[in-house]
Amino acid sequence: MFIGHFGVALAAKRAAPLTSLGTLVAAAQLLDLVWPLLLLAGVEQVRVVPGGPPFEKLDFVRYPVTHSLATVLAGAALFGAVYLWRTGYRAGAWTVAACVLSHWVLDLVVHVPDLPVWPGGPKVGLGLWNAAPAAVAVEAAIFGGGAALYLSTTRARDAAGRFGLVALVVFLTVLYVGAAVGPAAPSPSAVAVSALAIWLFVPWAAWVDRHRGLRAAGVRPPAPA
Secondary structure (H helix, E strand, C coil): CCHHHHHHHHHHHHHHHCHHHHHHHHHHHHHHHHHHHHHCCCCCCCEEECCCCCCCCCCEECCCCCCCCHHHHHHHHHHHHHHHHHEEEEEEHEEEEEEHHHHHHHHHHHHCCCCEECCCEECCCCCHCCCCCHHHHHHHHHHHHHHHHHHHHHCCCCCHHHHHHHHHHHHHHHHHHHHHHHHCCCHHHHHHHHHHHHHHHHHHHHHEEEEEEEECCCCCCCCCC
């Protein structure tokens, strides 16, 4: 799952309109923000599968920290608690915590059984990636629905808010298609380095959100969001 996680972040703006889209993206993608760092550190492990099916060019051999349900639950609670401490915004705290957990839930749907329930524990996964057209349909629906909810919650204040959002959506879509039909990465280290690019979407989303206002009149975001 890739753009589906961004779809959740976009949709979450409806539940927590005072929370920055950048924060929501960071929460929804927290697992994949940390994962390449632990890959480079040798804590977690992935294997490249040249010539594999569209969504199975990587064999996630070991990721007990970033993608086990137990650590994700702890991370969700910590992210929500820190956000509440910084902003006092309860709806935002619950929402960002839910976004962190949503990543594991969506991965559960598409992954083959490689997601540990706890570090060293049994591995689960419903394997929707084995049916690539269905996986694409589900992910596209989540992303499109999230974008629609974000658009119904916010309005552009200026050209940056309008075209910055369009550029973000188009760029994510192009990356998703490229990852599905393109060749496998040359090495696990190349996977890790390229995955670090996900960090760039956090400030991009925050910048877009600053150039968009809420459709509800009279609402002002707290600081920081």
